[in-house]
Amino acid sequence: MITAEEIIKPENLVYTKPKLMNDTHMHYCPGCSHGVVHKLVAEVVEEMGMEEKTIGVSPVGCAVFAYNYIDIDWVEAAHGRAPAVATAVKRLSPDKMVFTYQGDGDLAAIGTAETIHACNRGENIVIIFINNAIYGMTGGQMAPTTLEGMKTSTCPFGRDVKLNGYPLKISNLIAQLDGACYVTRQSVQTSPAIKKAKKALRQAFENSMAGKGTSLVEFVSTCSSGWKMTPVQSNKWMEENMFPFYPLGDLKNE
Amino acid sequence: MSEEIRLMKGNEAIAHAAVRYGVDGYFGYPITPQSEILETLTELRPWETTGMVVLQAESEVAAINMVYGGAGAGKKVMTSSSSPGVSLKQEGISYIAGAELPCLIVNVMRGGPGLGTIQPSQADYFQTTKGGGHGDYRLIALAPSSVQEMVDFVGLGLDLAFKYNNPAIILADGVIGQMMEKVVLPKQQIRRTEEEIRKECPWAITGKTADRKRNVITSLELDPERMEQNNIRFQAKYRTIEENEVRYEELYCEDAEYIAVAFGSSARICLKAVEIAREQGIKLGLLRPITLWPFPTKIIKEYAEKVKGFLSVELNAGQMVEDIRLSVNGRTAVEHYGRMGGIVFSPEEIVEALKEKLIKE
Amino acid sequence: MAKVKGTVLVNTERCKGCELCVEACPTKTLALAKKEVNDRGYHYAYMENPDACIGCAACGIVCPDGCITVYKVKL
Structure with missing residues (x-):
């Protein structure tokens, strides 16, 4: 029988945390989708050999500290303004690979104008959109993407569309814009889903460097703390409740 | 372009000065009485000559955040607006001051409050000199009284902004923006190269190379003791500016x-x-x-x-x-x-x- | 059929005990520590059945905190 010591050799390595992701302890709650998406960003940037050319724009929300975890240059945007910040960085330094990393509140509520107009101008940036249907950082309030009937701390009896309007499928809106070349909805709850999501992310980054326009990758995600479930329960709840309303797949790929 | 004597409006002068002082990017949104700045820039098409980026943003809010991004990249960037638009920019200005970034803002003031009027006013003095946005910060505020000073202060404002890593503002009004006068336009300055920016602004987000740690442009610091230290540093800088830059x-x-x-x-x-x-x-x-x-x-x-x-x-x-x-x-x-x-x-x-x-x- | 044998290393201090790796493991190799906790108080993941590991890396891929390193050999 082969021992663990005999297996643990560099030539037998099949998976490890990407080098670009540093050892700083992430502030995210256990099981949070952010961590997986961070890893994918780090992996794709690393595999493209773009470590020295990538600029990240972090949002206000749970990912506000994204800049502490991935070893590239970052700029922290005001709430919702990441696409405007990224627009300028990319236009002034076209050789850079520029992405925003935004939650649903940041992207689809306070930053709707910046998001839609950056996409409509066809800025050569990547927009990474974490949709967990809730405001995580502030403690679980209703988001523009909160599902009908879903309970949050500001719709404690469930989202009532008469009172709060309808959950916003912003990616579908963006897919209508001529400036957006690639709009896709992915998830990261299983190993096959993550592999697919990584491919999508890679394509988005490649589009941005090929000058094809704006690419938006939505990650339908979980928020165990906000949803008040375990991470395992959250994944199941997401598959059963989020996926029917936010179906996975490409919304546009030109 | 060499030095040139021209007759023009104050707003046009700002645009010409921006190109000639080697500005990398202008981000604006139309509002009376300063729309000629954006109009003149789009007519000058500096992206074909100096490589300057000129962009009409979707709002004043977006424009100031574009300035924030550009300034974070170490670029010479600016925006302009008039009173109601400058109110919208205050959040971004506070972030720029908090992240200690250099940039130039132009406010061609009109009468307020609210939508007010499009006629000249100087009612944004408090907003400009006492904060405007949230937090303890200061803007280096230059008040031109001629079209020539509209030109000169674009250069001076940017120089001071980069000297102190602090936003500077030109506080003009509808009179100075709209009136025509003789101006001497400076000769064309060459925009800084990527290499020069890396050297002069080592803090800028120019892409993390192996020889340095990652650069992060942020105004966020949750540790109150470190946040107080940041504020103490800002205040010390403001005292230095008060000591050296009164005009x-x-x-x-x-x-x-x-x-x-x-x-x-x-x-x-x-x-x-x-x-x-x-x-x-x-x-x-x-x-x-x-x-x-x-x-x-x-x-x-x-x-x-x-x-x-x-x-x-x-x-x-x-x-x-x-x-x-x-x-x-x-x-x-x-x-x-x-x-x-x-x-x-x-x-x-x-x-x-x-x-x-x-x-x- | 060529047999494969894998093993995983868990960075137990970085682990937050979210259990997603346990759920993702097709061979029930992994479990959360029953009593032991790390410095932050989390019941970290460990190989409860090391012999079952096939080195598929599903655990590493789903781990949000990048705590898991996976090795594999063909026997």
């Missing part, structure tokens, strides 16, 4: 018994008022603050020992007069004369106000 102009002050203090378009009208007053035997001088922050406190304090009174002449309800009173600190009389809502005073009105408020007998 003003003195006219007929040597023998003055009364001094009118006025900036921007008001100073031009006051100069005529000084002539009229002196014809009537009143020894009136004019002190024109060029930097509204840092404010010329020291010189006002010095004159406070000699003159019978100051008249703050402003196109507002009395804003700069508070800084004059703080400088004078009770040593002599300080009064205010102003018109509001887009009305501009005449020189004669100012002389009458002087007599009524300060000379009395």
Whole structure:
């Protein structure tokens, strides 16, 4: 029988945390989708050999500290303004690979104008959109993407569309814009889903460097703390409740 | 492009100056009375010559955040607007100040509050010099009173912004923005290369190379002790700026018994008022603050020992007069004369106000 | 059929005990520590059945905190 010591050799390595992701302890709650998406960003940037050319724009929300975890240059945007910040960085330094990393509140509520107009101008940036249907950082309030009937701390009896309007499928809106070349909805709850999501992310980054326009990758995600479930329960709840309303797949790929 | 003498509007002058001073990016949104800045830039098409980026943003909010991003990349960037638009920019300005980034903002003021009017006003003095956005920060505020100064202050504002890693603002008004004058445009400066930016702005997000740690542009610091240290650093910087960068102009002050203090378009009208007053035997001088922050406190304090009174002449309800009173600190009389809502005073009105408020007998 | 044998290393201090790796493991190799906790108080993941590991890396891929390194050999 082969021992663990005999297996643990560099030539037998099949998976490890990407080098670009540093050892700083992430502030995210256990099981949070952010961590997986961070890893994918780090992996794709690393595999493209773009470590020295990538600029990240972090949002206000749970990912506000994204800049502490991935070893590239970052700029922290005001709430919702990441696409405007990224627009300028990319236009002034076209050789850079520029992405925003935004939650649903940041992207689809306070930053709707910046998001839609950056996409409509066809800025050569990547927009990474974490949709967990809730405001995580502030403690679980209703988001523009909160599902009908879903309970949050500001719709404690469930989202009532008469009172709060309808959950916003912003990616579908963006897919209508001529400036957006690639709009896709992915998830990261299983190993096959993550592999697919990584491919999508890679394509988005490649589009941005090929000058094809704006690419938006939505990650339908979980928020165990906000949803008040375990991470395992959250994944199941997401598959059963989020996926029917936010179906996975490409919304546009030109 | 070599040095050139031209006749143009103050707003057009800002645009020409931006190109010639080697600005990397301008981000704006139309609003009267400053829309000629964006219009002139799009007509000049500097992206074909110097490589300067000119972009009409979807809002003033987006424009100032584009400035934030560009400034974070170490680029020379600017925006312009007028009062209601500058109110919208305040969040971004606070972030820029908090992240200690250099940039230039132009406010061609109009009458307020609210949507107000499109006529000239100086009612944004408080907003400009006392904060405007949230938090303890300061903007280096330059007040041009001629079209030539609109040109010159684009260069000066950017130089000061980069010297102190702090946003600078040109506080003009509808008069200076719209009037035409002779200007000398400077010769074309070459935009800085990526390599020069890496050297001059080692903090900028130029892409993390192996020889340095990652750069992060942020104003966020959750540890209150470190956040206080940041604030202490900002305040120390502001004291240095107050020490080194005060600018003003003195006219007929040597023998003055009364001094009118006025900036921007008001100073031009006051100069005529000084002539009229002196014809009537009143020894009136004019002190024109060029930097509204840092404010010329020291010189006002010095004159406070000699003159019978100051008249703050402003196109507002009395804003700069508070800084004059703080400088004078009770040593002599300080009064205010102003018109509001887009009305501009005449020189004669100012002389009458002087007599009524300060000379009395 | 070529047999494969894998093993995983868990960075137990970085682990937050979210259990997603346990759920993702097709061979029930992994479990959360029953009693032991790390410095932050989390019941970290460990190989409860090391012999079952096939080195598929599903655990590493789903781990949000990048705590898991996976090795594999063909026997």
